[in-house]
Amino acid sequence: MIQLADARRMIAAAEKKAEEIKQPMNIAIVDEGGNLIAFERMENAWLGSIDIAQKKAWTSRAFDITTKDLGANSQSGDQFFGIHASNNGKVMIFAGGIPLKRDGKVVGAIGVSGGSGVQDHSVAEAGAAAL
Numbered sequence: 001m002i003q004l005a006d007a008r009r010m011i012a013a014a015e016k017k018a019e020e021i022k023q024p025m026n027i028a029i030v031d032e033g034g035n036l037i038a039f040e041r042m043e044n045a046w047l048g049s050i051d052i053a054q055k056k057a058w059t060s061r062a063f064d065i066t067t068k069d070l071g072a073n074s075q076s077g078d079q080f081f082g083i084h085a086s087n088n089g090k091v092m093i094f095a096g097g098i099p100l101k102r103d104g105k106v107v108g109a110i111g112v113s114g115g116s117g118v119q120d121h122s123v124a125e126a127g128a129a130a131l
Contacts, residue, residue: 002031002100002108006131007038010100010110014127018042018114025114025123026053029100032107034061042114049113055090056097056120057111062087064106067097068121096120098128 007029018025024045029038036057041050056067063070071093074080084093095117100108112124 002029002037002131004037010127010130011038011040013130014110014112014123015040015042017123017126018112018119021115021119021122023115023119023123025112025120026050027123027127028054028057028111029127030054030057030061030109030111032061034058034109037108045114052092052113053096053111055111056092056094056113056124057109058090059092060097060099060109060111061106062091064099066095066099066121067092067111068095068117070097071095094120096124098124100128100131102131 014027024042026041026045026049074083074093084091096112099106110127112120
């Protein structure tokens with residue numbers, strides 16, 4: 001189970017990484033059920049990425065996979081092709097969502113959006129490492 005204090009710590013770690021790379025981000029943390037626990041929009045982060053960050057977190061928890069890996073397996077001809085159209089378009093298939101695990105069990109997820117896929121994933125990794 002992720003507590004609010006855990007979510008705040010992960011957001012702080014993700015924000016620190018985003019500041020290091022000089023890219024403002026939107027950062028979302030969801031619980032085991034995919035429900036939003038905490039969210040932060042850094043100053044000057046893209047408005048359009050608010051929704052994307054939250055959906056990346058939800059997607060990672062819903063499928064217990066990074067959105068980066070889901071995206072790699074959902075291209076034309078791949079096993080998950082078309083998955084982005086499921087769940088009323090809530091599924092995100094680009095980097096920035098990472099499942100959060102404790103003792104090998106998925107307990108939630110982090111979603112980050114506001115930069116390139118590489119930037120989003122690296123900021124999400126920094127946040128996840130703070131769990």
